[in-house]
Amino acid sequence: MATEVYEKLEEEQLTNKVPLKIKMRPFIILGPAFLLTIGILIPFGMAIYFSLTNYSFKYADYVFVGLENWLSMFTSANFWHSVGVTLTYAGLATLIETLLGIGIALLLNRENFISRSLRIVLIFPLVIAPVIATIIWQLMTNNSVGIYSDWLRQLGISNFNWGADPSTALFTVLLIDAWVFTPFVTILVLAGLRSLPKAPFESAMIDGGSAWFTFKNLTLPMIMPMLIIAVLFRLMLSLQMFDIIFALTRGGPGDTLMTLPLTAYTEAFTYKELGVSLPFMLILWVFVYFLSHYIVKYWTYTQNKASGK
């Protein structure tokens, strides 16, 4: 049997022929990955295609309209307003949660009973679906039964209308967002802090380095890779934020909180204009794609720096 195989191989080598199954091996190995890639890309392809049609749930047929939906999006004031709201929301949410996350993580980076207990409590907001968290906050900020509204009234503030007022709606959704997602940043930063080597910090302490000096020159650069991962995830998810805003105000009052995902949803499901709605989502996808690419690049740089490469 072995002899036969050997002879066959020898004959193939003599005739300089590579067997077909060996030739096909890379394709067979890469096949599933290729199919997976196609599977991932098909929905995007469909979205691009339908963004070039006037497809609407209100009509029985549709036609190809080229770039009409894209042009009308770029020339509409609503789009630029949505871009502004989306960037403001995502920027502020990420900044607030990052600062709070670092602060809380530093406070919890101790080995005592209080820290251990608080770490357990910290997980609570993360295990609640954001939409449920929003409903709970809606009740707490309700003007007649809300505990927070009641506290404000006791402080003499009777006209604070939370999500119902354009001047406080953004603050309210950011508050809920921070409540839900700050623990995520905290846990990642805390994991980074717990994995730091002790020696550099002991040296800094012996040399009389202040707490701020140690944090700025040792702690922060060393936890930077973890921090960037946290920022990347929060920024990506904040840019795509839908559920908290939708559950609280549906994008109102007026158009105050009409982010790109909210606008896309409203166009698609309330106005039933799928062709009009898709450019709003695709443009967000392009933006998030590029932004993520540069953040990941920066992450690689900081990781190399942190590990002394």
Added chain:
Amino acid sequence: MKRIIFGFISVLAFMFTIACSNESATENKGDSSSTDTVDLEELDGFDWKRFDGEEIEVMLNQHPYAEAIVERIPEFEEKTGITVNHSLTPEENYFDKLTTSLNAQNGNPDVFMTGAYQVWEYATADYMQELDTFIEDETRTSPDYDVDDFYEGILGAGRWDGVPGHAVGEGNLYTVPLAYEFNLLHYNKRALESIGLEEPPETMEELIEAGAQLDGWNGEGSYGVGTRGTRSWATIHPGYMTSFDNHGAVDFTVEDGSLVSHLNSAEAIEITEKFAELVNEAGPSDWSSYTWYQVSNDLAQGKAAFAYDASNWAIFHNVPGEAPEAGNIGVTTPPSTKDGDLGTNMWVWSIAMNKSSEKKDAAWLFMQYFTGKEHMQWGAIEANVVDPVRESVFESDEYQERIGDIEGYVETFNELIDGSTIKFTPQPEFFNTTTEWAAALQDIVNGADAEETMNQLNEDIQERVSRVRAE
């Protein structure tokens, strides 16, 4: 960087190629004719048990009318042998969910609850089965059904010829009504007494004044006038649209075959300013979060002294033991802003059949049962299926006795009946235009200049209705 951009463009090009290999863009999603009838197989006489063993899916909005249906599904199942699977969804999300289901065109749900306005979108999209064919077929419709017993105007709310701008009442019948609502003014008698009023306000000015006086009338959080306020079409159609029409404003006219928006007319701006004043002076401070459920509940719980919304609340909340304010709620005509006869914008909850249903006959039996005399009579007396859409039910002694106890109800009904219709211009961009309208109203309530906002709204709406496609 160059590699990234090149790679990105390559990916886009690849995906576009895949996408463009899709079926032809001009291929129909379905049969677009809105005047199609359905070819029915011949049956031999009517029989409730004919579809014994079938199973149908029903999608309902969370509402007392739906609760009455759910309560009696076991009786229907026993009578017909048909199994009913149902879902209940709150109104704020119901139509988004329903549209997605209908668009899938997989026959699910077989029957769904809908309003009259939705016909203008769903019939155009070919999601709705016309029902005349079923009603006229003696082998499919029980001899007891008596379609002539429905109030003509209310049944006609579900009949439309599919032409944007054409009034309802002509063309195919797409829905059968469950109950209807006028939008009028409810008042709490205790609240009126607390400020020494013997009669409810008649004009918008009087209502604003009384509402402002009643801030805190029943403790912390109580206020004057409840109206809906979310960024939704549902904010526009009750009190606001009623006042809009009574003030002489119109939403659209048809000129040269096209819809022309008039949302920035002098009358439209005046009444919007007045309505915003009502909300600011007498409404709840978190008005923009108020839905049907909140306003209704505030009236029942004694938080709102007035509610400018659906007429049936006076019946729901006056049932002894059902609400804290039962027995204290009266109704009167909508607040006037001009001399002249008053009317109201009417809302009709109905049920309809999915055109892509594969169990149309079983679905029609369900629709027949729950809009038949027997269920309607039970619903109007034993449950809250009010106001009834069948004359025999409305005129029955039991129902007259039920509404006779409600202060002002019969008088108000008689005064408004002639002027109450659907005040919107039928067109398939209804949700689109009214949601934008609600957003503009929120802005005005929050201090934006009414004229400027309505001018901008008119421009946006005009652009949106220019998308209306005549099929």
